[in-house]
Amino acid sequence: MKRYNPKEIEPKWQDEWNKSGIYNAIDFDPKQKFVMLCEFPYPSGTGMHIGHIREYTVGDIIARQKRMMGYNVLFPMGYDAFGLPTENYAIKNKISPIQATEDNVSNFRVQLESMGFSIDWTRSFKTSDPDYYKWTQWLFLQFFNNGLAYQEEIAVNWCPFCKTGLANEEVINARHERCDTLVEKKLLKQWLLRITDYADRLISGLNDVDYPSRIADQQINWIGKSKGAQIDFKIENSEHFIKVFTTRPDTIFGATFLVIAPDHPLVEEITKPDHKKQVNELIEQVSRQTDVERQENKKDKQGVFSGSYAINPANKEKIPIWIADYVLMGYGTGAIMAVPAHDDRDNAFAHKYELPIKYVVEPVSGEAKQNEVKKEAIVVALRNPKTNQYLILNWGPRKERYGGRLLIGGGINQSESLEECAKREIAEEIGFTNVKLVSALGYRVHSHYFSNVVNKDVYAVISGMLYDLIDETTQETQLDEGEKDKFKLEWMEEDSALRSIDDKAHLHIFEALVKNNVFSGEGIISDSGHYDGMSSSLMRDKIVSDLDAQGSAKEKVNYRIRDWIFSRQHYWGEPIPIIHCPKHGAVAVPISDLPVELPKVDHYEPTDNGESPLAAIDEWVNVPCPVCGGPARRETDTMPNWAGSSWYYLRYFDAHNDQAFADRSKLDYWGSVDLYLGGMEHTTLHLLYSRFWHQFLYDQGLVPTAEPYAARRGQGIILGPDGSKMSKSKGNIVNPTEIIDSGYGADSLRLAIAFLAPYDLTSPWSPESLGGTSRFLNRLWTLVHEFNNQDGGISESIELKQVINKTILKVSQDLEQLGFNTAIATLMECMNEIYLIKAKDSYKSVEWQWAIETLLKLIAPFAPHITEELWHEMGNDDSIHQSEWPKYDKKYTLIDKSIIAVQVNGKLRGDITLANVNASQDDVMAAILKDEKISKYITDQKIDRIIYIESKLINLVIK
């Protein structure tokens, strides 16, 4: 018998497929289309890594199965070729980036083919092809012509290692995501794309696509929409207003000062002469700070008083204007109203500079009920300073509406001060008389609860206080006889008290007093004129509309996302197709002159001065203005490497069109991508950028769909065998080419990688699993060869039909949900069972022929080479990959006998087997009583209840 040798059969079939072109997609085919897209690779010098293999293997499995299911599948591949790594690689090796790209691309192509991916190579391209980037430039001009691409001088994130400006999305923890270098700020004139105009659409569009919530949430998070109000505060003795953005306009009566950013345009205007020195010092100090230092100094906020005051438009009060580093010019309006009572940062700042704190929101717990008894009350946290413990009253087990552990509390008597009340309650309930007030909560707490003392619903407005116990001598308590034993006293440390207090209002008071928490939640408005008593959510709408009526506020939505910085100061990218004319400003390069090709030069090293290396090439830079023909200069910045990938999927629909980025009829046919696989790290980069481009193109009527990708799945990272991220320095990199060459072959690798874990899960690579998958393929090989060598014997096996049909059902279901690991497990199980069946009987028959061919088809998407080989060895002439996906026969997937689990009081005590599928409860009970092993658990017991789940389980409840 011939041995299974992947090295022999895999290249053979790869060649065969290449020649026959069976994987090429057909435009306008009447079959239903399916676009299976995987993120195209960046052709680096190091070749493909295992992460690529995972993504493309999974994409290939789906593409192959969909093809067998009768879809017209487009499974394309290209190369994301522009960008820094190639440029750096070329500089280092002293070759041109064009050459470096060619070399790397052909290397990738060989690797991709060695995996047997069913890619339509006729539609392949790389983003650095002038034929391709012509259209990237053309699309950029659509943005430009619609005012969505603009130039501005701004402080950009500058990577000193890569010597280029970066988009916010490329900066992770103040470092460049590619090279991990700390970024600096540099003032440069940059091209930007107005992605902020699409912020809302990028959020709402997520409702129309099938993305996992972790991806959608991350994008929503990144866009950072927050609803609030913009409020104008008039500067005293000035015509100017300071606009502040706040999400909590309901707290405006608590605004005791304003803070503006050090780089706010009004700083000079409001700074009084005798404050100038301090203000300038602050500005200088802040400007020296790097982002990292700013992060570190977060806790210690620096600020100075400007000397000016503003008028709070809500109550016309005069409040000081401060300048401080914790307010950022880059978000909102660069100015805030500070409400130290209800904001952590403002609170810290107010404490540091001794600014007033005014409470205007009071928390509420419980729900208001009809006919509540309203009362004023106090709650006291009593501390023993010697032991640092707090007194808790234990009112017995916590019931639905009363009991549990509480602080000391009680109602306030008429004409009694809070302190008198507190002292009285402590004395009455506990008996301590020598206590001292430590602090009182600045606001009250509203609590709706049920009192079992008066047997009524109570609405208490509670003042909280913290007392120290000075003298532990106990005096007789003055409780009534009945009340005495109602609670026990417990002394607790702070932590256990926080965990033990059962009532929300008491807990809030305790936490606020002991931990000095700032209350930033919702509640009831107080100390705010005629708004008192409103809920904060109602107040929020009311105050904005009232102030709006005076013209000093309006509703406002703010976004965290910034416009996309689109300039790069590098050679290896698409030139931005703009010509700067002294008379006409920035002028678009006419379409007939596209593409603006990169000049072929010897030196293209980046510069330190923020200028692109292209700026030094005079003969390329100096061109006539397309409008007036006068002397003008080309834009010398290039596009980021996210440009080419923002629309590449559309190009696959019509890859070689030189009249348009793609023909409209082909765009209409292929529509949007049906399934898009890619890395989680692109969620707020490429995935967001390309959705933005696509939405814009849709608005321009250039594409037929509103969203580019109907469904997206993010892939988990494959870690090194040691469980940590693969990296050169750790030496734990797994090289796919080595695995193929070692003799396991592509099929074993494909199986191992798909079997490893669910696609979206990060998990470590285990080299041993290749042994398992390769054993599985060997068993398949043996099965078919033994079958082919049999001569005669007839077998009719219901069992065989059942096994195969159940496998068809399960594998089809699993693939639908991208459950590759469980699909393979099912196939392995199927193989095990087939071996058991075949051991019982000779198996040359029509039925076995069908069973084995079906099994081959089910395995074909996972292991395309070996199945194609065996398919042909069984006498088929066509390709298995063009055969039809098997359908299951329902008759053989149903259960034909029942094994019923028997539980007694929920504990498994055995099982009984009945021939009848729909056995009644009485049948089952009869069988149980006959079964000694099980019935011993129920003899002499009264069966209280029987729960019977047909053909599955019976549970006998015994008292």
Added chain:
RNA sequence: GCCGGAAUGGCGGAACUGGUAUACGCGCACGACUCAAAAUCGUGUUCCUUUAUUGGAUUGAGGGUUCGAUUCCCUCUUCCGGCACCA
């Protein structure tokens, strides 16, 4: 701090809308074949107890709902990812 996700044998992981936890694979142990090894095949493999039978425990921890919870609810711990002086 905020938003996601996760926690199941020695390891990767499985379990549909609550219904026999640990499928499948790896690893390990023993056996067969072999002079021997590898490969292959067979058997076993959650843990504790026991020679075995048996019994008991078990899905990060604690509580709840239920006849029954890996699955639902509450509290907490740890880990991973994202955001973060965002007003």
